[in-house]
Amino acid sequence: MLLAGRRQTEHRIRMSQQTTIRKLAELVNTPVEKLLEQLAEAGMPFSGPDQVVTSAEKIKLLGFLRRMHGKDSSAEEVAVPKKITLARRKVQELTVGGGRSKTTVAVEVRQKRTYVKPDAVAASRPGDAIDPLEAERLEALRKLEESRQRNLAEQQRLAELDRQRAEEAERKRREEEEARRRAEEEARRKAEEEERAKAAAAAPADGQEKPAQAARPAPRPAPPHRAAPERDDGRGSKPKRGSNVMVAGLDDDDTTSRFAGQLHLSAAERARRSSTRPGGRPKPRRQESRGSGVGGFERPTAPVVREVAIGDSITVADLAQKLAMKGSDVVKALFKMGVMATINQTIDHDTAVLVTEELGHKAVRAETDDAESELLASLEQVQGEPVPRPPVVTIMGHVDHGKTSLLDYIRRTKVASAEAGGITQHIGAYHVETPKGVISFLDTPGHAAFTSMRARGAKLTDIVVLVVAADDGVMPQTKEAIQHAKAAGVPIIVAINKIDKSDADPLRVKNELLAEEVVAEEFGGDTQMVAISAKTGQGIDDLLDAIILQAELLELKAVAEGRARGTVIESSLDKGRGPVATVLVQEGRLRKGDYMVCGVQYGRVRALFDETGGQPESAGPSIPVQVLGLSGVPDAGDDFVVVKDERLAKDVAQQREAKRRESRLVKQAGNRMEDIMAQMGQGEGQQVLNLVVKADVQGSVEALKQSLTALSNDLIRINVISSGVGGITESDANVAVTTKATIIGFNVRADASARRIIEANGVDLRYFSIIYDVIDQVKQVASGLLGKEIREEIIGIAEVREVFRSSKFGAVAGCMVVEGVVKRSKPIRVLRDNTVIFEGELESLRRFKENVDEVRSGMECGIGVKEYNDVKPGDQIECYERIEVQRTL
Template sequence: MSDVTVRQLAEVVGIPLDRLLAQLGDAGLEKNDADAVLSDVEKLKLLTFLRHSHGRGQGELGEPKRVTLQRRTVSELRQGKIPGKGVKTISVEVRKKRTYVKRSELPELSEQRLEAEKARLALEEQQRREQELLEAQRAQEEARRKAEEEERRRREEAERAAEEQRRREEQARLEEQRQREEAEARRLAEEQAQAAAPPAAEPPRKAKAKPSAPPRPVPIPAAVRPELVAEAEETRRGKKKAAGERGKPHDEDLQELEELRGKPKKRKLKLTKAPPPEVRHGFEKPTGPIVREVTVPQSITVSDLAQRMSVKATEVIKTLMGMGVMATINQVLDQDTAVLVVEELGHKAIPQVENVLEAEIMATMNLAAQAKQAPRAPVVTIMGHVDHGKTSLLDYIRKSRVAAGEAGGITQHIGAYQVKTSHGAVTFLDTPGHAAFTAMRARGAKVTDIVVLVVAADDGVMPQTREAIEHARAANVPLVVAINKIDKPDADPERVKQELVALQVVPEEWGGDTQFVNVSAKTGEGIEALLDAILVQAEVLELKAPYDIPATGVVLESKLEKGRGPVADILVQAGQLRKGDFILCGMEFGRVRAMFNENGKPVKEAGPSTPVEVLGLSGAPNAGDEFIVVADERKAREIALSREERLRSSKLAAQQATKLQDVFSRMESSGETVDLNVVIKADVQGSLEALRGALTELSTDKVKVKVIGGGVGGISETDANLALASNAIIIGFNVRADPGARRLIEERGIDVHYYSIIYEAIDEVKKSISGLLEPEYKEQIVGNAEVRDVFRHPKFGAIAGCMVTEGQVRRNLPIRVLRDNVVIFEGQLDSLRRFKEDVMEVKAGMECGIGIKNFNDVKIGDQIEVYEKVLVQR
């Protein structure tokens, strides 16, 4: 490149001269004249400067990292003609400047784009793999569907071919049989014709003729009736005789035989002659009635009794009506009545001894009780008030003892688990509290050996704490008190001990027999001491169980799981339960297909005090049902069906509560001391203490009154469960039962007595003990109404706008006003209106206005109870 001047370079490049001079000055070239000459070295230096200024340095290959482009565009705008001036033209210059930076020079953007590109490629790869997997699954499904379709089509073709082959064989057989019969008929016709023809001249003898065999009887199909066969034979013989006389072919005979072997004629024929022995059927009328041996259980329905005697149920009902008993087909008969019915119908009745199979089970358990016993782990239930730390204490013990070495903690599968300590094992029942504890005991299952009572050190004794103590005492289970939350600043364990002493729970250091342990479920303080206290109490109880016998125990919980079927959580109490054993759980039976421990791991055997999860039962048993290992499945099924039939036929509850009027009869029948257990609920603490003291003093040498539970407030479902489990009666003083408790009381027949005067309660209990109960007027609740709103009336005062929830409200009956299930007023109705009309009664589900005489303090949410007094004969 030759040397050029600054002016020439500006013209070649296309930039203004002054700008080029400024760039030369910035590049370090002192060129102030437009005619100054630029050498190649100077031009290269200028180019290098411009590259550095635009691209901020160069790469290794000399490529710019930044490029700046400038573009100038000149255009013209023309306006319309202006009078006197012509067309006006305006020049417009547009300058654009863009800078492009190399992507690799942006670290953040390049890294983000690289990560985005990697993510995009990974997503595309994942989508591609999923698409390939989906296509493979589709192809596999299509191949499976085609294979199934081909198999089904091949199976149908094979069935059609087999059916066609059977049809052809049947047709061939029938055709062959028809040909044989036709040949036989022709032969018989020819023989008859020869026998009926006149004698001809005797031909010369060539040889001695053999005597002809007697004609064989024509085979007749079994479907032909005997009377048809007899008449056809008679007709055939007459026709053959006539035809022999005329010498004509016997076509009528052939037609008659064809009709007999095909479809019989649709005409009624009379039997004129007994059929031959070859076609007579094998049924013979019995010469005498069949006498059956009928096993009669303790109770049986009419339909089942008729089925066992193989007679219709109407015959049994007719026999019962002849005996003066009106019964239906589903009515249950006792054993004596059923025996009389069986004998009346001519059968032999065998009375079944009750519980024969159960006696075998009891004999097995008695043998097991005599086996060698060894120490077992104690079974512990934790009880206490809400929010006192029961769950936290269980969680800490579980995490520190059971979950040691388990990745991710423990997964609870069953409602019980074992804790391993240096001195032995402890089994904890994960129950929701004393309600489940008592409900299980009410079903007859004594599971718990020790109760741990949890009391918060900052809260003290609460109502549910008292209830837990009463439930533990009613079950005769020892207590271990755990004073929790001692890590809090306001914790006062000494105050808790003083409050428990008032409930007759005395610590050992104060001269009592109850162990007290200070613990903290948050920090873990005292947990070791609590486990040691439980083990010490277990040593005092000397808990033992046999090991080398068939396993027995109790069902803690059961459920139905999808894919696994009935699953039962059981606690082994004696013996060894092994995989493959046949077990009987209440009315369910089955074989142990699999067993799992509390961690969900399969086990092959379980010993006493070990909780396991069992699969393989025929159904989900009830919680509290006892289980036992039996010899074979047949015996287990037989016992389970017997229990189910007995439960269905009797429709009796498993356990009935004590009635107050039965105390004297129980005392006379037993001849020993009778315990009358009582649960007292009152409106205030003073009434509760007065009733407790007065009833306890009524004890005599024959009857001992024991107040096993009490409290302030309405009768709850927990109180009903306690009375049911302890065979007790409930006395409500100015309180009522809540809906859950009323439902349980009605279902299980618990004896409940309501009183408003303390002397009436004391006198009635005293009379029941003395056996001097007279006919009384018993209160019967007619209806309940709930106050929804309160209005003010100038004449009647406060008017309660009510919704009748149960029964009916009658105007002329006495009423009580209850607030939180506690009686606050007793009196009469002043007015009862529906809309604007006075009415005598309002039924359930309707609204009404109620005015109460001499009471204006009614509030929203109160209950108005309407009752009447009914004469009851004792």
């Protein structure tokens, strides 16, 4: 089978290399007759312009033409090159230093690889003859590689030199700051020692002998700030209390008078008591002595710069605590940056880093050894040998082009008939054992609302089969599917369906695909296009051959054993089985009993189901299965991975849920002033339609939310306040009552308790099974909220030719109706020089002497304008009517 596929590939290549003389003449812009003459001169006579020219004949003609122009026409010049050179360029940034001296150096790495054919390599071995030109090219390549290595080494040396310079500058700055701090400390210490020495000299030491009374010198005069002590002079005068006369043996000086009655105390106690006033109040301390004692407060000499570890999000209060600042200061800084957040709100990492740097601190990424790190470490331990795996094929295309019918014919089942309205509303996953091998198919919806489903299918797949109806051609969703496939880098196989119809035109489809840069093989492109009929089965085998051939070229491989990993295709909530997830295993083997993490959900695999309802024991790579046992309904598109135990699965799921909650809080908080001003500028007249959306699967919920919110405009905003998978519950009904919302049930129903609340409160509940019915109904409801609009429509214009005076009607204008019809019951405007000068109504409308109700274009009439007599010739009388128009989206 592999040999047959390769032969088919070689045959297609040969066919694509052949062309006719007429097409070759158009390609080289030469007349057909001249090209035939040149072929005949080159020894290749042809009888007509529609004959086929092979590649060898083209090469022979090229050699003949080169010889005619005096050039060497060796076969080697036009042959296929013997080697291919691939050049790659990669630019990286290297950061050296830290703090303010941080330097970023751009490092550019260039790589060039040359792939040589085996015969060319054999020719270059020792002992063989070497082409001088080839040797010269090899020597040039070697010199280029040596130059690149030298440049890279020089760049690395310069980067290392810059880093050393930055470190040296940082070290010198720190030494200067340390020397300055030491000098200040030394000066402060010397000042403290001098003050202590002065205080010790002023107080006598304990146990010092006092000189005798007789030998003491004459008393010193009292200091100017003290009065002389009073003495007993024999005239009855008594000394004052507290003077040194009350204690014998003390000198009458200022030093001893301060310690009268305290000689039994030590020097330290006398110094402490002397620091209090006579009234018991302590003396005021000197201001300059603050901070000079041991253990006193020292004012910092430089701002304190802190390193703050910040995760993906953080509250303003936690950030203020890490910065050792008041919360109000951080809020003020955020307001200056344009972020309006309170102290309890959560801000994202980038905003937190900006405000931290704005406040003069340094922010670093918070690195924690969390459950995600443990999960990645456990996944790295699981390794195996890749083996070939089946291809995953996604069927894409426009709605009603026959995607599901094609898959239905391959599977021999009836799927499209079971879908509501005959269109696919979900992603279907199947693996089919065909005579060509096992193939896994993903069927995506073609409706415009399911854009995200098609994008998700393109990311999961190996090959995209683009179904295009031969009678309809390329449609909008066809173009969208091509864009998804190109964005995912997936090869495309075009299946031109419905060729059994009478108006089928496959050539038109191929020409239209050329505009989308999808070129068929017969047009010189690389896209296989197969004409099929999903109804009769025509061309189905050719399509399967094309799929198998493309899969062989891709060489698809995966690890077949070990812990499984993959992606969630679809998810739903079953009333009897609980959360059900349809997953596609991409690597490893998924077995019953495995513990798995799926987005923010986790659980143990209780059962596996295939597309036929069977229960396989395991599922390998490229096999879609349904999984039971998860803790909740995962989101479509989430990755799943099997872990070693339940503890790790639960920790990873809880951590992801916490991060998702923080991200949701970040979106709700921190509104910018520009956003608030933009909302204020929208005006207060915008209506809001609240919706509660419940659907059977996660993909439908996603599609409904995107489609409904896209209907919003300046007049009305459609807000999906709640959405989920499963039936309508009592909590959904309460949310709808609180917010006055409309409940939309897509393929689900409300339970008994929810119905009681809905009936009691008059909530609008609507059931749907087709997505475009939902969109149409929401448009009608929104249009009802918009109300009606009054529009004015001009129905006729009359030109004034002459003005007559009447005693009964005043000024009567003789007019000619030049456009439309003038009716007596409609309001009018009088225009002069295309400017409105009066608005009112007709008082009379006559034709000759009879009153008429209307006058049509091209007829003369007399018009009397009510309460207006200033009509002049040349004026125009415009007749209009007011109509009510329902506003729509």
